[in-house]
Amino acid sequence: xxxxxxxxxxxxxxxxxxxxxxxxxxxxxxxxxxxxxxxxxxxxxxxxxxxxxxxxxxxxxxxxxxxxxxxxxxxxxxxxxxxxxxxxxxxxxxxxxxxxxxxxxxxxxxxxxxxxxxxxxxxxxxxxxxxxxxxxxxxxxxxxxxxxxxxxxxxxxxxxxxxxxxxxxxxxxxxxxxxxxxxxxxxxxxxxxxxxxxxxxxxxxxxxxxxxxxxxxxxxxxxxxxxxxxxxxxxxxxxxxxxxxxxxxxxxxxxxxxxxxxxxxxxxxxxxxxxxxxxxxxxxxxxxxxxxxxxxxxxxxxxxxxxxxxxxxxxxxxxx
Amino acid sequence: xxxxxxxxxxxxxxxxxxxxxxxxxxxxxxxxxxxxxxxxxxxxxxxxxxxxxxxxxxxxxxxxxxxxxxxxxxxxxxxxxxxxxxxxxxxxxxxxxxxxxxxxxxxxxxxxxxxxxxxxxxxxxxxxxxxxxxxxxxxxxxxxxxxxxxxxxxxxxxxxxxxxxxxxxxxxxxxxxxxxxxxxxxxxxxxxxxxxxxxxxxxxxxxxxxxxxxxxxxxxxxxxxxxxxxxxxxxxxxxxxxxxxxxxxxxxxxx
Numbered sequence: 388x389x390x391x392x393x394x395x396x397x398x399x400x401x402x403x404x405x406x407x408x409x410x411x412x413x414x415x416x417x418x419x420x421x422x423x424x425x426x427x428x429x430x431x432x433x434x435x436x437x438x439x440x441x442x443x444x445x446x447x448x449x450x451x452x453x454x455x456x457x458x459x460x461x462x463x464x465x466x467x468x469x470x471x472x473x474x475x476x477x478x479x480x481x482x483x484x485x486x487x488x489x490x491x492x493x494x495x496x497x498x499x500x501x502x503x504x505x506x507x508x509x510x511x512x513x514x515x516x517x518x519x520x521x522x523x524x525x526x527x528x529x530x531x532x533x534x535x536x537x538x539x540x541x542x543x544x545x546x547x548x549x550x551x552x553x554x555x556x557x558x559x560x561x562x563x564x565x566x567x568x569x570x571x572x573x574x575x576x577x578x579x580x581x582x583x584x585x586x587x588x589x590x591x592x593x594x595x596x597x598x599x600x601x602x603x604x605x606x607x608x609x610x611x612x613x614x615x616x617x618x619x620x621x622x623x624x625x626x627x628x629x630x631x632x633x634x635x636x637x638x639x640x641x642x643x644x645x646x647x648x649x650x651x652x653x654x655x656x657x658x659x660x661x662x663x664x665x666x667x668x669x670x671x672x673x674x675x676x677x678x679x680x681x682x683x684x685x686x687x688x689x690x691x692x693x694x695x696x697x698x699x700x701x702x703x704x705x706x707x
Numbered sequence: 708x709x710x711x712x713x714x715x716x717x718x719x720x721x722x723x724x725x726x727x728x729x730x731x732x733x734x735x736x737x738x739x740x741x742x743x744x745x746x747x748x749x750x751x752x753x754x755x756x757x758x759x760x761x762x763x764x765x766x767x768x769x770x771x772x773x774x775x776x777x778x779x780x781x782x783x784x785x786x787x788x789x790x791x792x793x794x795x796x797x798x799x800x801x802x803x804x805x806x807x808x809x810x811x812x813x814x815x816x817x818x819x820x821x822x823x824x825x826x827x828x829x830x831x832x833x834x835x836x837x838x839x840x841x842x843x844x845x846x847x848x849x850x851x852x853x854x855x856x857x858x859x860x861x862x863x864x865x866x867x868x869x870x871x872x873x874x875x876x877x878x879x880x881x882x883x884x885x886x887x888x889x890x891x892x893x894x895x896x897x898x899x900x901x902x903x904x905x906x907x908x909x910x911x912x913x914x915x916x917x918x919x920x921x922x923x924x925x926x927x928x929x930x931x932x933x934x935x936x937x938x939x940x941x942x943x944x945x946x947x948x949x950x951x952x953x954x955x956x957x958x959x960x961x962x
Contacts, residue, residue, distance in 0.1 A: 605789065606782055606806065606807070606863070607782030607809060608809070
């Protein structure tokens with residue numbers, strides 16, 4: 388790993404957060420910024436910067452970090468470079484829960500609680516179908532997860548057809564990822580700290596696990612326990628991100644890959660750098676989504692996908 | 708350490724590979740495992756390493772059941788060269804080889820990275836890979852990867868080495884380099900068991916041989932008694948020509 392990679396990632400963090408504070412539907416002048424720092428600012432400006440933009444940027448950063456972390460874990464767990472946080476249908480379960488609550492007229496915490504219940508049920512179903520005493524059979528996990536994801540996608544399609552026109556807009560925004568509805572900053576950050584700490588404790592074992600379960604076992608890794616803990620960390624991260632911001636695509640797929648291609652391979656470096664780079668990427672994307680055509684807001688998931696697809700195609704063309 | 712099988716049976720769905728196999732390999736043993744494709748050589752090696760359960764009997768290392776050991780404790784004493792692994796290592800060759808220290812270091816390596824670097828350097832040198840140390844592992848050729856795997860096993864530094872076709876993909880010079888290294892480890896008191904497809908390497912370097920026949924039969928004993936023309940012709944089901952060279956009889960497939 389070249390030293391410049393961590394330096395670039397570290398530089399992106401304050402840059403992304405600064406951009407998120409600076410840009411928005413209201414333009415704040417230079418003199419207003421200096422007054423803001425010396426605490427003599429217009430209360431309305433202070434509210435815009437610290438009350439609206441700062442918490443939203445903090446949530447975006449945490450969600451981006453969670454998604455990139457979950458993606459990096461899923462890719463090593465399933466030994467599939469195209470795995471992303473949503474591949475196993477856990478987020479599909481959350482979508483069904485959230486949309487179901489919206490159909491019944493719920494909002495706010497009711498939607499979040501219902502989404503959480505949906506995600507937890509999906510994770511439980513996955514474990515019941517694929518966990519064996521001898522460890523995980525990766526192809527079973529994959530097939531079960533893909534089947535669950537397909538079933539949830541079908542249920543979501545049914546719900547969208549049945550939904551009254553007035554609710555469709557909110558549902559579509561939830562499905563594509565939307566940071567404006569995040570209720571609190573702290574759940575995402577709490578989940579990020581727990582999931583990162585847990586996966587860092589597994590980092591060296593994950594290096595061995597990427598060579599296959601038999602190889603990892605021959606190097607002394609307790610395979611089933613490591614897989615289960617890594618799956619738990621990835622699920623926690625995915626669910627926390629989806630509950631805060633909906634299903635935002637491509638961050639989890641692209642960020643760990645970009646870092647690997649830049650020469651970061653050991654999970655001890657890959658996991659924290661994924662968190663920082665994913666956080667910065669989603670913060671940039673969300674700032675663009677809410678300020679490019681302000682006061683109109685784009686769904687941030689569409690922005691990350693539009694950024695992510697060219698990057699992915701470039702990577703595919705570059706790596707043979 | 709001495710590795711022993713006590714009446715083990717190996718079964719895969721629909722077939723019995725081995726029934727009631729017992730043998731013991733003392734420290735210093737350099738043993739060959741020969742058999743046709745699909746006879747169960749890899750399965751036997753995985754079972755001896757404790758990576759796979761046996762369907763009857765037990766495997767012990769100095770009297771301790773390997774299937775009851777904690778994985779880390781087992782990996783400190785038994786090293787396995789697998790025939791296949793997932794080729795998804797993104798780091799360079801030195802980082803790949805350093806993974807062999809995992810059972811010794813745990814998640815957070817001890818405060819002596821120089822010691823690990825020294826061991827990695829020595830292993831790379833032993834396997835003639837110093838020039839490739841900083842190269843991405845993915846860019847290695849098949850034979851270079853095989854040498855990197857052997858180097859990783861040298862860094863793991865186990866008392867018992869179970870090698871599954873260690874000479875696969877290697878060119879003649881590196882076949883010789885690898886066999887000399889395994890023989891030296893055995894002379895230093897390690898226990899070595901390797902599956903081989905070339906009887907001439909087995910007769911040149913191994914003092915003990917285990918033949919796995921189809922239909923769950925086996926034969927084992929001192930290499931000079933086991934690696935005879937008659938036994939090997941029956942094992943492989945083909946004729947072998949005997950050539951006198953290097954002070955011994957070497958056997959080659961013949962029509």
